[in-house]
Amino acid sequence: xxxxKPPRRLLITVVCLFVVTAIAIAALATRxxxxxxxxxxxxxxxxxxxxHDHTHEGHESAMNIRLTxxxxxxxxxxxxxxxxxxxxxxxxxxxxxxxxxxxxxxHVTAPLTGIVTAIHAVTGEAVDTGAPLFELRLTHEELVAxxxxxxxxxxxxxxxxxxLARLQGLNEGVVAGKRILEQQYEKQRIEVNLRTAEQAMLLxxxxxxxxxxxxxxxxLFRTITIRAPEHGNADEACxxxxxxxxxxxxxxxxxxxxxxxxxxxxxxxxELHIEALAFEDDAAAIRTAAENNRNVTANPLDSRPAQHRLxxxxxxxxxxxxxxxxxxxxVYVRLPNEVALDKTLPSGKQILEWKYKPGxxxxxxxxxxxxxxxxxxxxxxxxxxxxxxxxxRQNGDTFExxxxxxxxxxxxxxxxxxxxxxxxxxVIAGNGAYQLHLAIKNKSGGAIDPHxxxxx
Numbered sequence: 001x002x003x004x005k006p007p008r009r010l011l012i013t014v015v016c017l018f019v020v021t022a023i024a025i026a027a028l029a030t031r032x033x034x035x036x037x038x039x040x041x042x043x044x045x046x047x048x049x050x051x052h053d054h055t056h057e058g059h060e061s062a063m064n065i066r067l068t069x070x071x072x073x074x075x076x077x078x079x080x081x082x083x084x085x086x087x088x089x090x091x092x093x094x095x096x097x098x099x100x101x102x103x104x105x106x107h108v109t110a111p112l113t114g115i116v117t118a119i120h121a122v123t124g125e126a127v128d129t130g131a132p133l134f135e136l137r138l139t140h141e142e143l144v145a146x147x148x149x150x151x152x153x154x155x156x157x158x159x160x161x162x163x164l165a166r167l168q169g170l171n172e173g174v175v176a177g178k179r180i181l182e183q184q185y186e187k188q189r190i191e192v193n194l195r196t197a198e199q200a201m202l203l204x205x206x207x208x209x210x211x212x213x214x215x216x217x218x219x220l221f222r223t224i225t226i227r228a229p230e231h232g233n234a235d236e237a238c239x240x241x242x243x244x245x246x247x248x249x250x251x252x253x254x255x256x257x258x259x260x261x262x263x264x265x266x267x268x269x270x271e272l273h274i275e276a277l278a279f280e281d282d283a284a285a286i287r288t289a290a291e292n293n294r295n296v297t298a299n300p301l302d303s304r305p306a307q308h309r310l311x312x313x314x315x316x317x318x319x320x321x322x323x324x325x326x327x328x329x330x331v332y333v334r335l336p337n338e339v340a341l342d343k344t345l346p347s348g349k350q351i352l353e354w355k356y357k358p359g360x361x362x363x364x365x366x367x368x369x370x371x372x373x374x375x376x377x378x379x380x381x382x383x384x385x386x387x388x389x390x391x392x393r394q395n396g397d398t399f400e401x402x403x404x405x406x407x408x409x410x411x412x413x414x415x416x417x418x419x420x421x422x423x424x425x426x427v428i429a430g431n432g433a434y435q436l437h438l439a440i441k442n443k444s445g446g447a448i449d450p451h452x453x454x455x456x
Contacts, residue, residue, distance in 0.1 A: 063401045065440050072432070079394065080381055080430025082422050087374045087415050089408060090365035091285055095276035095298065097335065097360040099269070104358075106229060106244070106266040108133060110257040111205030113140040117223065119253055121264065126243040126342075126352035127228045134226040134251075134263055143204040147220045150197035154215060157190045228266065242270055245352055269354045273316065274298055274333040276364040280322055285368040286331055290315040296333055297365040299411060309412070310335070315366075333364065363411065374407075375416045378430045382406065382414045383437040391422060392429040392436045399429060399436055 067075070099105060118135035121127055138144070164183040201211050206221060214221050228244055247267040251257060278286055289296070298310040319330040341353035382404065383390050389406050392399045405417040416422065429436055 066398045075432035075435035078431035079427050082426040083424050084373045085376050087371045087376045088367040089369040091368050093276040093278050093364040095274050095362040095364040098273050098275045099358050100273050108264045110261040113259050114138045116251050116255050121246045123246050125246045126350045129230045131228045132225050136224045146197050146200035153194040160187045272335045274335050276331040277328050278331050280327045289366050294367045299363045301361045375418050377414045380431045381433050383433050392433050394427045
């Protein structure tokens with residue numbers, strides 16, 4: 001009896017099913033080894049996506065910072081409301097305060113030859129018109145001779161007048177008319193000599209009161225008091241008392257001085273000049289500003305804040321010469337002065353100090369062009385970092401960084417483009433922006449540049 005063999009195709013199918021089943025059983029048994037090798041790639045992609053999202057959110061939050069009320073006080077925060085306004089583009093010139101030639105200094109000289117017997121003023125003292133400065137014991141020979149001739153003429157005139165009165169009191173015919181006529185001629189000659197001697201004394205420095213005193217006492221004038229002169233300049237815009245200040249003393253007590261010797265220098269700093277240095281290329285702009293009476297601003301170069309700048313000044317005149325080497329010329333601006341200190345010492349001396357002094361350095365701003373409808377911010381509201389510039393917009397107790405495009409910058413303001421970075425009505429940090437910038441840098445972990453936001 002013969003046995004029937006299974007078909008070949010069926011055999012192959014059975015073998016394949018057996019192999020697949022064996023592989024599945026083996027894979028299931030060893031899944032702990034090969035499964036982690038497949039999952040990390042998919043998990044890494046998910047983690048990468050999450051990390052990117054987290055980093056993006058962190059970047060957005062890094063541009064903002066929240067401060068408490070105490071923190072705002074610590075950084076000196078001052079809000080500033082953004083609003084379109086006009087901006088005057090200025091020409092900035094280095095300047096210095098100088099005295100006015102022929103006005104600010106008065107040289108007191110000796111009117112006569114003599115010896116200094118007293119000095120009433122001290123350096124730095126404030127004196128008014130007519131205040132005594134020096135006492136001189138006169139040794140001027142011409143003045144002594146003039147006084148002597150004056151007294152002699154007075155005596156002779158007195159004698160002639162008495163003789164003439166006596167002759168005129170006699171009866172007619174007793175004395176010839178010729179005698180009376182001679183006495184009248186003599187009186188006229190003496191009166192001429194008297195007026196000549198009087199004019200000589202005035203020429204040598206005595207005043208009319210002193211001459212009258214010589215006439216009334218019959219004694220030579222031995223001493224003279226030198227006093228502070230009168231103010232002869234009516235064009236000064238002074239505020240407060242108009243006093244002289246003793247700038248320097250050139251003599252000592254007991255010193256012999258000749259006619260014309262300088263005794264002291266008085267300073268009248270009620271009004272000064274600001275001398276600015278401009279280049280030849282700026283002449284047309286400065287001339288236009290002077291013709292249109294544009295207000296000039298002066299900023300003292302010291303530690304005082306910006307509100308101490310001087311505004312509303314006017315160009316007095318422009319120098320008519322240009323330096324052939326530097327190609328620069330000088331511009332002068334009138335500077336009305338103010339009294340900074342008025343103090344009376346226990347000795348009764350008055351000490352006067354002026355607010356602005358010759359030699360003080362300044363920076364002069366001359367307006368040359370006006371821009372309308374501009375976003376003008378305080379200089380402390382914009383922080384520079386490399387090529388970027390930032391302002392900080394306030395949103396409640398949070399400040400967000402706003403990149404801005406700077407169009408113009410000077411000592412008083414910064415003009416930024418109206419390109420949507422800031423809008424009219426936005427409240428930004430007018431003061432304290434630099435501290436906010438450092439705080440955000442520190443928060444994001446970036447290195448802090450100690451010179452960030454500073455212009456040198």
